Each structure stands twice: as C-alpha cells, then as structure tokens.
Amino acid sequence: MSAPTNSNDAGTTPVKAEPLQFSSNLGYDDYARCVHCGLCLNHCPTYRLWGREADSPRGRIRQMMLVDEGKLAVSETFVTHMDRCLDCRACETVCPSGVEYGKLIEHARGQIEEDYRRPFFSRVARSFFYRKVLPFPRRIAALGRVARIYQRSGLQWLARGSGVLKLSGLADRERLMPVIDREFFFERLGKTFPATGSRRARVAFFAGCVAQVSFTKLNDATVRVLQANGCEVVVPAAQLCCGALCVHAGVRDVAADLARANIKAFMTEPFDAIVTNAAGCGSTLKEYEQLFPAGTAEHSQSNQFRAKVRDVTEFLAELGLVAPLKNLPLRVTYQDSCHLLHGQKISSAPRKLIRAVPGVELVEMALGDQCCGSAGVYNVTETRAALEILTSKMENIRATRAQAIVTANPGCILQLRAGAEIHGTGQEVMHVVQLLDRALM
Numbered sequence: 001m002s003a004p005t006n007s008n009d010a011g012t013t014p015v016k017a018e019p020l021q022f023s024s025n026l027g028y029d030d031y032a033r034c035v036h037c038g039l040c041l042n043h044c045p046t047y048r049l050w051g052r053e054a055d056s057p058r059g060r061i062r063q064m065m066l067v068d069e070g071k072l073a074v075s076e077t078f079v080t081h082m083d084r085c086l087d088c089r090a091c092e093t094v095c096p097s098g099v100e101y102g103k104l105i106e107h108a109r110g111q112i113e114e115d116y117r118r119p120f121f122s123r124v125a126r127s128f129f130y131r132k133v134l135p136f137p138r139r140i141a142a143l144g145r146v147a148r149i150y151q152r153s154g155l156q157w158l159a160r161g162s163g164v165l166k167l168s169g170l171a172d173r174e175r176l177m178p179v180i181d182r183e184f185f186f187e188r189l190g191k192t193f194p195a196t197g198s199r200r201a202r203v204a205f206f207a208g209c210v211a212q213v214s215f216t217k218l219n220d221a222t223v224r225v226l227q228a229n230g231c232e233v234v235v236p237a238a239q240l241c242c243g244a245l246c247v248h249a250g251v252r253d254v255a256a257d258l259a260r261a262n263i264k265a266f267m268t269e270p271f272d273a274i275v276t277n278a279a280g281c282g283s284t285l286k287e288y289e290q291l292f293p294a295g296t297a298e299h300s301q302s303n304q305f306r307a308k309v310r311d312v313t314e315f316l317a318e319l320g321l322v323a324p325l326k327n328l329p330l331r332v333t334y335q336d337s338c339h340l341l342h343g344q345k346i347s348s349a350p351r352k353l354i355r356a357v358p359g360v361e362l363v364e365m366a367l368g369d370q371c372c373g374s375a376g377v378y379n380v381t382e383t384r385a386a387l388e389i390l391t392s393k394m395e396n397i398r399a400t401r402a403q404a405i406v407t408a409n410p411g412c413i414l415q416l417r418a419g420a421e422i423h424g425t426g427q428e429v430m431h432v433v434q435l436l437d438r439a440l441m
C-alpha cells in the first residue's frame with residue numbers, strides 16, 4: 001500500500017484556508033445546525049477541565065466554521081484548540097439540534113493536515129506513526145518485538161528506576177505504554193475457528209492493529225466467546241488497521257487506503273457480520289463512507305460494508321447468549337467507551353451481557369458516559385489533560401467500591417489500568433467479552 005506524504009509541506013507561517021482537497025461531504029448546513037444553545041458545554045470534558053469557550057464544542061464549531069469560510073487562518077491557536085478535543089463525541093449525544101460533531105472535528109483535522117506545518121519533531125513522529133507504521137502489519141509486529149525486549153530485559157526497570165524517564169519528561173507517557181504479548185494475534189490471521197455445537201452464524205473477526213501485539217488474550221477471548229455461542233469465526237488474512245487513529249489525526253488519505261483494503265478483505269464472502277471488540281475501530285468501520293465522495297463506487301461499497309459491522313457486544317446481545325455460564329461473584333462497574341456510546345449509540349448491549357453473568361453485580365458510576373481520557377492517542381499527545389480527566393474518572397470509580405472495571409475498548413482498558421495503578425484503587429480492568437469468557441463453563 002502506498003502511504004502518501006503531505007504534499008503541502010512548504011512555508012512556516014499559518015495559511016488562510018483554501019477549498020478542501022480531500023473528500024469531506026460536509027456543507028454549510030453541517031455547521032449551521034449548531035444554534036449555540038450551550039447544552040453540550042457541561043458534557044464536554046475539556047470545557048469542564050478549563051472552562052474556556054474556545055475549548056468547548058460550541059467554541060470549536062465556531063472556529064471551524066470561520067476557517068471553512070476563509071475568515072480565520074489555520075493558525076497555531078486554531079490547531080491547539082482542535083488538538084485538545086478528545087473526539088469523544090459526548091457533545092454529539094446531547095445536542096438537541098443533531099450536530100454531527102465527530103464529522104466536523106475529523107474534517108477540521110484533515111484540513112490542518114493539509115494546510116498547517118507542525119513543528120519538526122511532531123511532523124516526523126506523525127509521519128512515521130501514521131504513514132510508515134500503522135498501514136504495515138509487519139512493521140507493527142517488529143516494533144512490538146522491540147518494545148517487548150525493552151519491557152522484559154530489565155531496560156524498563158532501569159529506565160524507571162534511574163529517573164531518566166522523569167528527567168526527559170516521558171515518565172507519564174511511558175506508564176501508558178501497552179504491555180506487549182509474548183504471542184501476537186497476527187499468527188491467527190487466515191484461520192477459521194469452528195462454532196461450538198450447531199452453527200448459528202458465520203462471522204468475520206476484525207482483529208485491530210496494535211491490539212494484535214498487545215491484546216492477543218482479549219482477541220482470543222472474543223473468538224472463544226463467539227464460538228461458545230454458536231459462531232464460526234473467520235479471521236480474514238488480508239485485513240489491516242481500521243484507520244481510526246489516522247481519521248482522528250486528520251491523515252485521511254492513509255485512512256482511505258486502509259478502508260479500501262479492509263473492504264476488499266472482508267467483502268469476499270457473505271458473512272453474517274463483521275465483528276470487532278474495539279469500539280474505536282467499530283465506530284470508524286461504520287463510517288467508512290465519510291472517507292469517499294458521495295456518489296462514487298467506493299462510497300456505496302462502504303455503505304454495504306458498514307451494514308455488516310457490529311461491535312461484539314451489540315452482536316452477542318442481538319444473537320442471544322446460549323453458552324452456559326458459571327457463577328462469578330464479582331461487583332463491577334461499567335465505563336462506557338466513547339466510541340461505543342457516543343459514536344455508535346450503544347449502551348444497553350454491554351450492560352445486558354454483564355448482567356447475564358450469574359453472580360455479577362453491576363454498579364453504575366457517576367458520569368460513566370464521560371471519557372476516561374484515553375481517546376485514541378490523546379493520552380500520549382495531550383498527556384497532562386488525559387491524566388487530569390482520568391483522576392476524576394478514578395474518583396467516581398472508587399465511589400462504586402467495584403472490584404473490577406469493565407469496558408468495551410482496548411484503549412480504555414489501557415487508560416483505566418494506568419488509573420488503577422496511579423490512584424492505587426487496585427481494581428482489575430477487563431473487556432465485557434473477557435468477563436463472559438471467564439464465566440464460560
């Protein structure tokens with residue numbers, strides 16, 4: 001796959017916005033739907049944190065509209081306010097006017113990618129990660145192996161103990177690094193896992209990218225739970241990263257390439273569903289059509305593809321659990337993953353599955369619908385804000401006295417595990433399907 005470079009890489013000063021060069025399918029009405037009522041403000045984590053209009057949904061929409069009209073430059077200030085947004089889409093859920101904020105912020109970030117020259121290190125890091133690593137599974141695996149050596153050889157212990165991470169300002173970021181598995185899920189690509197008992201569905205499993213080196217156990221648990229509930233699970237070999245991180249970063253050309261590859265990989269057979277256990281991936285897979293101009297063949301293929309995509313909780317709740325489950329005496333709380341709740345509007349399916357496990361008590365936390373601060377790579381790029389958001393989250397979790405935190409997205413699992421460690425709450429953090437897997441007889 002080609003990974004094109006940013007063609008607009010000249011000049012160091014902010015530039016006035018030109019008509020967009022990438023597919024956006026956005027029009028004036030998409031901004032004008034915002035009637036400035038402010039009902040979204042208190043649901044926005046960054047507004048709650050800083051209390052500034054420019055870091056609120058309403059303020060950001062206003063800035064985007066001015067940029068789109070050519071009345072405001074794509075300046076450092078504009079980029080800062082857009083970068084600080086978590087793209088959690090909590091504002092979208094509460095908006096009475098139906099503003100599709102996710103579309104707007106992703107469009108704005110695409111515009112920044114085209115029109116703004118970021119500082120040198122940021123440009124190099126972004127180009128390496130989004131263009132040279134994410135689209136290439138072998139490179140993800142190679143980096144995973146290097147990271148595992150760092151974590152297992154004593155180097156991590158040395159780096160943490162010597163204070164070098166603190167001195168270089170990397171201590172918090174390093175703590176959020178995923179633990180790399182011994183065995184990678186990449187080895188399962190191309191395999192088919194039979195249904196237990198009579199087959200109720202034949203599904204294709206979307207395995208993620210970084211998840212294949214750091215969430216192998218979660219992916220294995222997902223396959224087992226699907227099998228136990230009568231699903232034959234196919235793991236298409238040609239699948240690639242879903243492109244969510246690229247979409248959130250505005251790297252839409254690479255995201256479109258990844259979408260094309262995945263549509264080709266998954267539409268070769270008439271599966272009953274394309275199942276994912278990552279809410280962030282699912283949200284993007286269901287919105288692939290936004291990457292292609294309306295009326296094109298790719299746009300209509302995306303619509304056929306998205307009609308098959310299901311979050312694993314959504315799919316299992318619809319299908320109905322048939323696998324016998326043992327008693328699991330556990331008090332748990334559920335953290336809504338933003339891209340499941342706000343991106344896909346799914347809230348009852350995961351709760352239904354949690355309550356289906358005998359012995360499990362589900363206690364709702366206050367503000368469970370608020371982002372945990374993970375937000376893709378937000379906890380790496382905006383670490384301080386992410387940790388402040390996490391602090392409030394952990395206070396609400398602590399108040400539930402839950403023994404375990406259950407959620408529906410690998411990124412949230414990483415963030416909440418870091419939260420449990422930093423704040424000493426000691427809870428185990430797991431995905432809904434890992435809870436089901438543990439209860440399987």
Ligand code: SF4
Pocket residue numbers: 033034035036037038039040041057058061091094095096097098099
């Ligand atoms: S985004 Fe929606 S809720 Fe927020 S100010 Fe605009 S219309 Fe009101």
Ligand code: SF4
Pocket residue numbers: 043044045046047055056057060084085086087088089090091092101
């Ligand atoms: S997406 Fe989240 S952080 Fe961004 S404006 Fe909306 S509520 Fe605020």
